[in-house]
Amino acid sequence: AQRVTQPEKLLSVFKGAPVELKCNYSYSGSPELFWYVQYSRQRLQLLLRHISRESIKGFTADLNKGETSFHLKKPFAQEEDSAMYYCALGSGAGSYQLTFGKGTKLSVIP
Amino acid sequence: KAGVTQTPRYLIKTRGQQVTLSCSPISGHRSVSWYQQTPGQGLQFLFEYFSETQRNKGNFPGRFSGRQFSNSRSEMNVSTLELGDSALYLCASSYGGTEASQQFFGPGTRLTVL
Numbered sequence: 001a002q003r004v005t006q007p008e009k010l011l012s013v014f015k016g017a018p019v020e021l022k023c024n025y026s027y028s029g030s031p032e033l034f035w036y037v038q039y040s041r042q043r044l045q046l047l048l049r050h051i052s053r054e055s056i057k058g059f060t061a062d063l064n065k066g067e068t069s070f071h072l073k074k075p076f077a078q079e080e081d082s083a084m085y086y087c088a089l090g091s092g093a094g095s096y097q098l099t100f101g102k103g104t105k106l107s108v109i110p
Numbered sequence: 111k112a113g114v115t116q117t118p119r120y121l122i123k124t125r126g127q128q129v130t131l132s133c134s135p136i137s138g139h140r141s142v143s144w145y146q147q148t149p150g151q152g153l154q155f156l157f158e159y160f161s162e163t164q165r166n167k168g169n170f171p172g173r174f175s176g177r178q179f180s181n182s183r184s185e186m187n188v189s190t191l192e193l194g195d196s197a198l199y200l201c202a203s204s205y206g207g208t209e210a211s212q213q214f215f216g217p218g219t220r221l222t223v224l
Contacts, residue, residue, distance in 0.1 A: 043113075043215050043216065043217050043218070044200065044202075044215040045214075045215065046212045046213065046214075049212070086153065096141050096143050096158045096160075096165070096166060096204060096206065096213065097143070097155050097158060097166040097168065098143075098145075098153075098155060098213070099155065100145075100152055100153035100154075101152070102152040103152065
């Protein structure tokens with residue numbers, strides 16, 4: 001069965017400090033991993049996906065198949081990064097069935 | 111491009127009733143997925159439609175059903191409502207091709223069952 005675990009419900013960091021949001025997954029096939037973000041009073045939106053290997057708003061995430069992890073990182077947190085972050089797993093190429101983690105609320109303290 | 115729209119935005123029903131929620135995808139998108147979001151279970155996949163056919167289905171009882179029309183608009187129906195069906199229902203649209211594609215989410219419909 002597919003499973004996504006985000007161990008932290010809430011993560012508070014000071015502005016300018018590094019951020020790491022943890023995500024571990026369980027899946028027997030070839031995974032597609034995504035990070036979605038929801039800012040206050042906005043709809044859920046894609047932040048980045050592992051297949052693109054890109055940096056969005058300073059965030060990066062590397063898929064580690066050995067550790068089955070897809071942690072989200074940013075070297076210097078900004079106040080505007082405060083939001084709810086969800087890690088999601090797609091079950092194969094072209095999959096539109098996403099399994100979401102419970103989410104981590106990131107709070108950046110000024 | 112206009113974003114994904116969902117109607118109604120809020121709905122109050124009583125146990126035993128049925129409800130229909132609507133989702134209009136972004137123009138050109140042929141895939142529509144539905145998710146249920148609750149504080150306890152988080153975001154859970156309900157089903158996905160592509161070109162009027164259900165392509166994927168989550169682990170929900172048969173009371174939850176959906177359909178998609180030729181213009182890609184989708185509806186989901188919940189019959190015999192239970193208190194536990196109170197949730198935010200999100201739909202997401204995408205092009206629906208064979209490669210990983212970005213899903214665009216709507217604002218959701220907040221369903222309260224009394």
